[in-house]
Amino acid sequence: MPSINRCLPAVRRLRIANTNFQQSSQLRIQAARSAYQPLQRRWQHSEAATASSNADEGPPPSRSGLSQSKIKYTAESYPDLKRDSRFKEITSDDVKFFKDVLGADNAIIDGYSQDATSDLEAYNADWMRKYRGQTRLVLKPDSTEQVSKILKYCNDNLIAVNPQGGNTGLVGGSVPVFDETIINLGRMKNIRSFDDVSGILVADAGVVLEEADNYLGEHGYVFPLDLGAKGTCQIGGNIATNAGGLRLLRYGSLHGNVLGIEAVLPDGTIVDDLCKLRKNNTGYDLKQLFIGAEGTIGIVTGVSIICPQRSPAVNVAYFGLESYEKVQEAFKEAKKQLQEILSAFELMDSQSQKLYNKASGNKLPLENDHAFYCLIETSGSNTDHDSEKLNAFLEHVMGEEIVEDGVVAENETQLKNLWACREGISEASQHFGGVYKYDLSIPLPQLYDLIEDCRKMFQENGLMDPEDESKPVLDVVGYGHMGDANLHLNVATRRYDKQVEKVLEPWVFEWVKERHGSISAEHGLGLAKKPFIGYSRSDNMINLMGQIKKLYDPNGIMNPYKYI
Amino acid sequence: MATKLRILVPVKRVIDYAVKPRVNKAQTGVETNVKHSMNPFDELSIEEAVRLREKKKPVEDILAFSAGPAKSQDILRTAMAMGADRGIHVVEEKQELEPLGVAKLLKKVVEQEDRNLVILGKQSIDDDANQTGQMLAGLLNWPQATQASQVEIDGDTCTVTREVDGGVETLRAKLPMIITTDLRLNEPRYASLPNIMKAKKKPLDKKTLADFGVDGEKRLKTVKVTEPPARQGGGKVEDVDGMIGKLKELGAL
Ligand SMILES: Cc1cc2nc3c(=O)[nH]c(=O)nc-3n(C[C@H](O)[C@H](O)[C@H](O)COP(=O)(O)OP(=O)(O)OC[C@H]3O[C@@H](n4cnc5c(N)ncnc54)[C@H](O)[C@@H]3O)c2cc1C
16 A cells, blocks of 8 residues: 555644745645645635634634624524513623723723724624624633633623633524623633643633644644634633534543633632542532533633643545445444544535535545545554554455545645545535534434435425525535534525524424434534423433522523523 | 657655654754655656546556655555556665766666656655756756646647746657646546555566666765744834834844
8 A cells, every 4th residue: 555654743734834944846836736725714705714713812703704794683583582681781880890800901892982893793793604692892801810800790790791712603602692791711822731741731711722732732742622613712612512523533522531620600709620630539520510511600711631642643534435324334344443543434425525515616535426425534653553454444445345435645735635525514514605503413323314304305395406596405414423423414505594494493303302312412502402402301401400500600690591 | 650658757755745844953954754745746747647648648658666765665656546557666775866866767767668758746845956857858868848737748749838937838849758747737636545456466666776777876965954044023113214213223224
């Protein structure tokens, strides 16, 4: 086998920075290649601050350049939701208090004493351009103490707040519904400590995931979480949503990797549990409550997390397969033959790849059309060992005709391009107007049935047409983390349309419930999934959750109208 | 009867172009314990040769050639997975070959293997010499067309378009000839699994420099390799006067 050996620190999306090697040839290669290098968001409107852009300060936010004013206010799209009249409307005294606490000018966007509409919009609108709040106040504390003072004040005065990280959440949890005050963590971005013996990183919640990962990369380590929005989302936001992402198959969930949390409760109490121990069986493990709480019981300000060694040898292969049965076979074989070096097994259907191609203009890796595509990544410590295993696996799946065709990345550029075919789908799905996104856990054998059923439904009800602009739906695509039995159903639309939503909900949730799946595998509940929690949790469980919420946030100021 | 094309494509194993090279401690070269892959320009050469065959040009065979350490075999297999028919590997662990040495070696290969078209990358991204193709043309006394952005072959006439400052230049010559490739020529394909499997069975001959009667003796001595100076951060000036003042201060005005 030719060099499928990738003996480079596993930095598949590390910026290609040849600055120390500025030879004209290299620069020219970059220039020429960029034309077809699907570094994720190349094809996005250039004015848009993208989910992968490196915002210098704070989130920014959804996609600031795109005119947010076209996005409907959440209050209008959810007419049944009413602003809770208990919550105080902000006065100039409140603003003054916050200014005193925060000190710096750039720590507050104040839409009360001046017109700050355009600055605020980026914080009010979500990444999907589906939700839009109406806050006139964004606070950007830079220390845990500031967060504590702010929250206590809000709690005492019944000011509703919306914690915000990188604003890449996909369920409408990261932006206000009405005028909740946004507390954005973007200015808390210090790495507090790193121990390169244990691999334990302690950092502020506002550190951008990619920056944390780059930092760890310099020490030979890797952040145990990776996802398409890594250039913008914050590790605090990741913890608040219990994000799953691309490395879960290999490194497990945040519930296992997060060792400690520092958080602030509404009454100002600092939960100081920045533990750096793997084992600590001394009482209730309260930090777990904050993992996936989506900002409803407190604000995460610091994180302690155990990070694995970065794998020096990374290989990526991309296959075409004829049926979902074959996909399952390939997955079984991959687990059997690749075992400890398997680090990702991603599924993409034919429609998702066509949509990616159409939106990005990037060529697909395989010449012919296949019903399904899979991306496999291996990461290990020994190039020769990994290649041998991968070779045997590839020979097997080709020989047994489990896969129809495939390619193996021969260099870093190809490796990135193959990953882009998977990671670019999310963006491609909403490239043509909007997207209805469902993030579901479904038992593997039935996983793909949902897409087929859904597609059939839209074919029959006449709402879908790939060409006809008058139809709201463009296509139904399915993809996801096969390794975690986690499917993404994306209904790509030309515009958001109540009719489409009515067809999908609660149909999707009922479908998933019947198969004992989860209606939200990794994206959380937010505003979008709140009414449907009952499809995945019993009344008993929901009651118990309500008790937790009451205990930590008795006034209900934390991210109201959402979650449970 | 059109001339049969017997193509030679030299390929070089270099540090992957996405890897940032670092100077070694002894300042004698760069750290080589990083990922390597095929010189990107050589990918273009292989791709072009394979496309000639796909365009039903009378390609008799495509020979991929590499001189370098044992690991260079990997890129020869890649070349064969992309469509080359066979490979020759001159194993040379000890020293880097210089462009002239390589050109002399290639001349021998051309003669022994009876080649009439050599497609090379315009340069390799490690030493950026941009010399081998030209030297080979000189040694063979063949016509050369460097930095090709388009190649047409009709009978034994070869038309090459190359981008020059402010426009394009079109060259025409008769085979045998030397072509070097530039970035806009094509977009190299991925090596597909079935072709990777097939490539394992394609012949790959191992040879030594001595087999070709070349000694590979170095004519250049690397004195020292250093990193470029770190970039200084920029500063802001308040207004035009501030800028003029600053420029004066720096002695630029
Ligand atoms: C392109 C793209 C790909 C994605 N891929 C994946 C994926 O593969 N897997 C996956 O699980 N998710 C994925 N997501 C969604 C994912 O949930 C978010 O990207 C990320 O985890 C949220 O981080 P954030 O900093 O942007 O948080 P935000 O979007 O700002 O906030 C999300 C929620 O957390 C709360 N919150 C944020 N910060 C804090 C804090 N410090 N303390 C308390 N509460 C807080 C907010 O109130 C909100 O409810 C993707 C999103 C995008 C746009």
